[in-house]
Amino acid sequence: MNSRIVAIAAFFFSFFAVAGAAQAAPAGPTGLVLSTHASEVDDYRVKVTWLDCSGRDEHPRSAAACAQLAAVSGDLAALSGKDRPCPMIYAPVEARMVGFWRGEWVSQTRTFPNSCVLAAHTGAVFDF
DSSP, X not given: OXXXXXXXXXXXXXXXXXXXXXXXXXXXXXXXXXXXXXXXXXXXXXXXXXXXXXXXXSOTTHHHHHHHHHHTTTOGGGOOOOOXXXXXXXXXXXXXXXXXXXXXXXXXXXXXXXXXXHXXXXXXXXXX
């Protein structure tokens, strides 16, 4: 009877050890297309860049953008802003992130009242 209990306990401990090791394994690749689409107030300006967090991308602040996204697990809506004054002008800017974040497919869009609010809330991520 005791040997069965020991065998079952060993099985569960080994199962959880393997599951924990799988979670600690390196994440998959990151490759994101980041874009902003301005309203008619800014002549419908579109800006696009590539972010892959390896330093071989087009993003001018790649390391800072990747650090910000890592802090929120790649969730665009979870990026929190800095308290800074912005004009109360309604000139909507849409921020879009599409691609793979650490091996997981993401397709997220947020609209901000103007480019100042976009910069305040997203920091380095959409600073290109």
